[in-house]
Amino acid sequence: MPGANLTRTEAAERRALVDVERYDIDIDLTTGSDETFRVVTRVEFTGEPGATTFIDAITERVHSIVLNGDPLDPETHSTGVRVILPVLRERNVLVVDADFRYMNTGEGLHRAVDPADGEVYLYSQFEVPDARRMYACFEQPDLKASFALSVTAPSRWRVVSNQPTPEPVPLDDGPTGPRSQWRFAPTPRISTYITALVAGPYVSWEDELVSADGRTIPLGVFCRASLAEYMDADNVITTTKQGFEYFERHFGVPYPFDKYDQLFVPEYNMGAMENAGCVTFTENYVFRSRVPDAVRERRVVTILHELAHMWFGNLVTMQWWNDLWLNESFAEFISTLATAEATEWSGNWVTFLASEKTWAYRQDQLPSTHPIVAEIRDLDDVLVNFDGITYAKGGSVLKQLFHWVGREPFFAGLREYFDKHAWGNTRLDDLMREFEAASGRDLADWTAKWLETAGVNLLRPVVETDADGVITSFAIKQSAPAEHPTIRPHRLAVGVYAEREGGAVERVHRVELDVDGERTEVPELVGVHRGDLLLVNDDDLAYAKIRLDDDSLAFAQRRAGDIADPLARGLVLASIWDATRDAELRARDYAELVLACIDRETEPTARRQLLGQLTTAVKRYTAPDARDAVGARVADELWALAQRAEAGSDAQFAYVRAFAQLAVTDEQLDAVEALFAETARLDGLEVDTDLGWELLFALVAGGRAGGDDVDARLDEDRTSDGQRSAAQARAAIPTAEGKRAAWRSVWVEPGATNDVARATSAGFWNVHDESLVTPFVDEYFAGLGEIWSTRSFQMAEFLIAGFFPGAVPSDEVVAAARGWLDANVDAAPALRRLVVEGLDDVERALRVRARDAQ
C-alpha cells in the first residue's frame, strides 16, 4: 500500500524525539457497519519541543485530530496512513477520532463470519506494522507504552485483550442490539505489535496456576462456538502448565503478565502470535477430524514457542526488526528444548531435524539467502524475512551456540539478560555479552562467522582403512558455496555405527570435537574399526550439510531403516535427500529408499517429512518420461503399506493420505473411490470429514468427481473448513473452464479471503495433465505488478508464491521468470525476491530431473 512503509532511519529519528507514556484507546464495535469501526485514541507522550513528527494510523476516515488542545484539519494532517504532528511540546496529548477498516486478510482487525451459524468473530494480528490499522500509534517496537483499552461490543460477546477481562458495563442499545463496555486496566509497558483484541461469541475453558512468585495466573482457552465440541482444552492447558514450570525455572524470572489466554481464531495466516497474555492460534490446531500425530506434536511446540515469547520478545524486546531473528530463533530453540525435556514428546529433536533444519538448509541455498542478522532497512524488508533463515537457521545456530558455550552458562547468561533488561529494548550485543560473561568464551569470531554471513557449509568425511576395516586416517573436509565462501567453526560429533546381533544398526563409537578450516584431522578415530556406517554430525549438534563416504552410502541405501536411533536415522536420510536435491543421486532411487525404510519409522514428524519428500521426488524430481511409471509404482507401494499397517495407526493414516495424493491409475482411483464411498474400508481407518475431503480432492483431480460432488459435500459441511476444502477441490477440476474459474476467483478478482486464496492455489497446480495450467504461465508474469501494487502485503505474498508455476518446471517457465526479472529491475525487492526464489526452485527441479534421467 503506497506510503505505508517506515524506514529504520525514520524510526530512529522519531525515537529520538518521542517517548510514549500511555494510550487510552476507545473502540466501538457497534457502529452498525460491517466495513468499519470507530476508535478514539488518546496518547500521552513527551516530545522534543518545536519538533515535527508523525503518528501511524491507516484510517478509512478521520473525524478529528486534536493535539494539545488545538484541532488539526484532517484534510491536511492525515494521509490515510500517517497523521502529521506539526509542533511538539515537552508534554503532549494527542486525540485522534477515526474510522478504521475491518480486514479479511488476517492483518489488523480481522472480521470473519462463521458460515456454520452466521456469527461474527474478530481478532487482531499486528506484527509487524498493523496495530495502526486499529488505533493511532507510534508503530515501532522501541516506543513502548502502557495501553488502556475500552471496548464497546454486543453484550453477549466475549472481549479479550492483554489485561484480564473486566466485568462489562451495560450501555444503551446500539444499532445492533444490547451493548456493553469493557474497560481494561492499563498494560505494563509493551510494544504496539503485541497488543491485541479478540471479540465475538467465543466460548472458553478456564483454569489457573500459581506463578513462581506466588500469584494466581488465570488460564483461558477460547474458540468459536461451532468448534467447541472439538476443542481439547485439557491438553492445551496441560502443555501450558508444563511450559510455565519449565520457563520460570530456567529463566529465573516469574511470568511477567497477569493472565494467559490462548485463542484459536478463524482465517489465521500463521501458526500463532505471541500477543502479551493473549496468544492467538490457527484453527488448524482445533482438531475437528483426525490429524497426523505430527500436527499434535507441532501444536505442543507452538504453545511453548508462544509462551517463551512472553519473556523473550515481550518482557525484553528487540529495538528494531533487524533482531527479529533473535526473537524467533530463540523461541524456536527453547520451545524444542522444553518440548523434549518437559512434555511427552521427548523425541522432539528428531522433529527439529525433520522440519526446522530441513527448512533452513533449503532456504539457505536459495539465491535470496541472507545472513541471520539481516539488514532491515524498512518494513518491506522485515515482512519478507519471516523465513527459514530467521526461524529455522537461527534456531539451529542457537542450538550450536548452546553446545558451544555449554548448558549452564547459557541459562546463567539468559537469567542475567532478563534481569537487566526487563520491560526494555535490546540488541544482539546485549545478549551475547551475557553469554560471554557466563561462559568465559569470546564470541566475536563466532558471531561474525555464524550470524553475519550467509550460506551453509558442506562437511564430507575422508576415510582410509586397512584391509581389516580399521581406520588409518580420518578427516573432515569443509567446503562452502562460491557465493558464500565462509568456512566456519563447528562443535560436532562423529559416530561409528555397526550391525548388531538381530540386525539392528547401532552406534559403537563416538567422538566429539571442534571442527574448523577446510580440513580437520580426527586422530581419535585412527585405530577404530570403521563399522558399517560413519556419521559426521552425529547427534545433530552442528548446522551443516553432510555427506556419507561411499561405503556408508551404499550401506545406508540398503539398511537405513535398520538404524535404531531415530535421530541418527534421520540424519542419514536427510543427507541422502540433500544429495538428491543437489542432483548427485537419482530421485527414483530416493523414492525406492523411502519405500524400503518408511515402515520402520517411529517418529511421526519424520514419517510425515519422508512422505512429503517422496511425493516431491515423484512429482517434481523424476524425469518426465519415467514419472508416470515411477508414480504408479510408488502409489501402489503406499497402498500396500496402508493395508499392512497396524489398524488405526498414525502410519496407516499417513500412507492413505499420501496414496490419495499420488493416485493416478484406474485401479488406484478405484481404490480411492471405494474408500470415499465406504464400499471398502481399512481396519481402524475412519473416513471422517477432513479425510473425506482429501479423498474427494484426489477424485476431482483424477477426473472421477466434479463441481456437483464438491457442492454436495459442502452442503453437508457448511463450515469455514468446508469452504476452504471446497475451494481447493474446485480449483483442481481438470478442465480448461475449471482452471479459468479458479484463476479468476482469486488472481483476477480481489474479494477472496486469505484462507480461500491459499486453498485455491494449492488445488490449482495439482494436475495430471500439465497442458491445463501452462496457459497461465504468461498471465502470471503479466499480472505480478498489479497484484503487488493492489493487494495487501500478506495477500500479495500468498498469491505470488502460491501461483508461481513451479509445479510445472520447464525451460519456458525459466525463460518467462528470467524475462520478467530482466524487465523489472526496479520492482520492489520483496516482489523480486519471491520471483527469484520461484525461479531457483524450478531450475533446481530441472537439474534434478536431468540427473534422474541418467
Ligand SMILES: [Zn+2]
Ligand atoms: Zn515466534
